[in-house]
Amino acid sequence: MNTATIWRTVLEHLEHSPIDAVSKTWLQDAQLLNSPAMGEETSTHGQHSGLFLLQVPNDLACDVITKRWQGILEQLLSEILSQPAQLTVISATQAPPSRPRSERGEREVRHQTSAQSAQQTYYDSVSSHTQRTPTQTEFAYASRERLDEWDNEQRTNMLMNNRLNQRYTFDAFIVGNSNRLAHAASLAVAEAPGESYNPLFLYGGVGLGKTHLLHAIGHQGVQTGLAVLYVSSEQFTNEIVNAIRYRTTEEFRAKYRSVDILLVDDIQFIAGKESTEEEFFHTFNSLYEMSKQIVICSDRPPKAIVSLEERLRSRFEWGLIADIQPPDLETRMAILRVKADLLHYHVPDEIISYIAGRVQTNIRELEGCLNRLMAYQQLHRSDLTLDVARAAISSLGNDNRETHLNSQQIAEAVAEYYHISLEAMCGKQRDKYIVMPRQIAMYLIRQETQASLLEIGQLFGGRDHSTVLHACEKIDRTLNINPTLRREIIDIREQLMRS
Numbered sequence: 001m002n003t004a005t006i007w008r009t010v011l012e013h014l015e016h017s018p019i020d021a022v023s024k025t026w027l028q029d030a031q032l033l034n035s036p037a038m039g040e041e042t043s044t045h046g047q048h049s050g051l052f053l054l055q056v057p058n059d060l061a062c063d064v065i066t067k068r069w070q071g072i073l074e075q076l077l078s079e080i081l082s083q084p085a086q087l088t089v090i091s092a093t094q095a096p097p098s099r100p101r102s103e104r105g106e107r108e109v110r111h112q113t114s115a116q117s118a119q120q121t122y123y124d125s126v127s128s129h130t131q132r133t134p135t136q137t138e139f140a141y142a143s144r145e146r147l148d149e150w151d152n153e154q155r156t157n158m159l160m161n162n163r164l165n166q167r168y169t170f171d172a173f174i175v176g177n178s179n180r181l182a183h184a185a186s187l188a189v190a191e192a193p194g195e196s197y198n199p200l201f202l203y204g205g206v207g208l209g210k211t212h213l214l215h216a217i218g219h220q221g222v223q224t225g226l227a228v229l230y231v232s233s234e235q236f237t238n239e240i241v242n243a244i245r246y247r248t249t250e251e252f253r254a255k256y257r258s259v260d261i262l263l264v265d266d267i268q269f270i271a272g273k274e275s276t277e278e279e280f281f282h283t284f285n286s287l288y289e290m291s292k293q294i295v296i297c298s299d300r301p302p303k304a305i306v307s308l309e310e311r312l313r314s315r316f317e318w319g320l321i322a323d324i325q326p327p328d329l330e331t332r333m334a335i336l337r338v339k340a341d342l343l344h345y346h347v348p349d350e351i352i353s354y355i356a357g358r359v360q361t362n363i364r365e366l367e368g369c370l371n372r373l374m375a376y377q378q379l380h381r382s383d384l385t386l387d388v389a390r391a392a393i394s395s396l397g398n399d400n401r402e403t404h405l406n407s408q409q410i411a412e413a414v415a416e417y418y419h420i421s422l423e424a425m426c427g428k429q430r431d432k433y434i435v436m437p438r439q440i441a442m443y444l445i446r447q448e449t450q451a452s453l454l455e456i457g458q459l460f461g462g463r464d465h466s467t468v469l470h471a472c473e474k475i476d477r478t479l480n481i482n483p484t485l486r487r488e489i490i491d492i493r494e495q496l497m498r499s
């Protein structure tokens with residue numbers, strides 16, 4: 001059997017293996033050669049030496065095939081040839097080998113290029129594969145032995161200890177305009193890791209659901225049998241510090257490069273930590289090159305993470321960046337309702353609405369209020385009334401911000417944002433540059449206050465309730481398809497929260 005036939009047979013066997021699409025293409029383009037060190041292809045008895053070279057298209061293919069497939073390929077070769085086989089994977093982009101004369105009739109003529117000295121260097125480098133200076137990509141990988149160890153032992157432990165919060169699922173996540181994009185992107189990533197948005201970068205303020213979405217992606221990955229690793233950047237930093245200290249960077253790399261989905265929380269904290277950034281850079285590259293999914297969370301967009309290395313920042317921007325903004329009143333009420341139901345705690349609508357009106361920017365705090373209310377009510381054994389809710393929340397002192405926005409404040413903020421006069425916005429003028437801000441103001445008032453359609457109409461020149469309803473619905477629809485409008489509304493809301 002010549003090498004071309006042997007390789008075809010190997011590929012046929014691999015047809016039945018769960019092989020990823022990229023590796024498959026590389027293997028189909030690969031070329032099996034006899035190791036030149038052994039001279040002719042077969043001995044006089046038609047026996048192979050058992051030593052082969054597999055030439056793959058590029059350095060990356062070389063790394064991945066070596067790490068993932070070399071063992072399997074050697075096993076297949078041994079079975080096909082009924083003798084032990086040893087394989088060295090080489091990259092076609094490194095100094096290419098010249099083939100023994102006897103083989104030159106086969107597929108390859110394109111690689112017969114090197115001068116003798118180059119060939120010698122090449123063969124030397126192949127035979128001392130593990131001793132030569134590693135390339136950048138190779139450096140980023142852990143050694144094959146280490147990865148195998150991980151595959152066999154610690155990887156299982158790591159996955160078993162993967163502490164994903166059971167409550168943080170997609171089902172328990174309430175979607176509103178403020179987090180719609182982040183939620184949709186997370187869902188897409190969970191359904192097809194490594195295929196849609198890679199990396200996915202989620203950012204937003206404190207307590208707005210970033211970790212919740214990370215865990216939700218993780219749960220789905222685990223359910224489909226993938227290796228998921230959730231880690232805070234603090235944990236990543238500690239691990240790398242310890243790895244350097246105890247000389248266990250090989251294990252560290254093996255661990256991080258063996259995952260299918262890497263979820264990293266609070267990435268902003270690695271900025272300025274040189275070794276951590278360096279290591280994360282290599283981890284990122286390795287996983288990305290293997291089409292493994294990376295999801296990163298931060299309290300700010302990549303551009304705003306000062307002192308983050310440029311090469312990392314640009315990588316964070318390769319995929320999709322999705323923001324999570326403070327939720328509007330309706331979403332806050334929906335979240336409270338769901339949380340109360342989960343606690344089997346019956347809370348009347350007016351109290352839900354009261355709490356949602358007081359805590360506007362942090363869902364963790366919103367949940368905290370609900371818990372406080374429950375504890376307070378149980379302690380005082382009282383009925384759940386609005387007065388009790390007021391007392392519960394103010395008695396615990398954490399919420400003395402009378403944050404109720406009123407219609408007037410919102411109208412003023414919108415007029416100011418669009419540089420138009422409040423009078424014009426509330427008047428009869430029908431110019432486009434006035435009509436749009438007016439509709440936005442109506443929408444925001446409807447979202448953030450208890451004002452009725454009629455009251456809003458009165459504020460805007462005595463318009464009737466159907467006009468207000470139409471405006472609110474129009475803005476609601478447009479928000480989902482117009483990112484500029486979405487951004488503008490978020491800006492206005494942020495200004496209102498700040499003032």
Ligand SMILES: Nc1ncnc2c1ncn2[C@@H]1O[C@H](COP(=O)(O)OP(=O)(O)OP(=O)(O)O)[C@@H](O)[C@H]1O
Nearest residue numbers: 172173174205206207208209210211212335363364
């Ligand atoms: N849209 C949502 N639906 C339901 N619960 C939510 C939603 N957003 C946030 N939460 C809840 O709010 C709490 C805080 O969320 P989470 O820890 O994910 O916030 P975070 O953005 O990661 O905050 P931090 O920046 O402090 O890490 C969690 O209990 C989470 O379940």
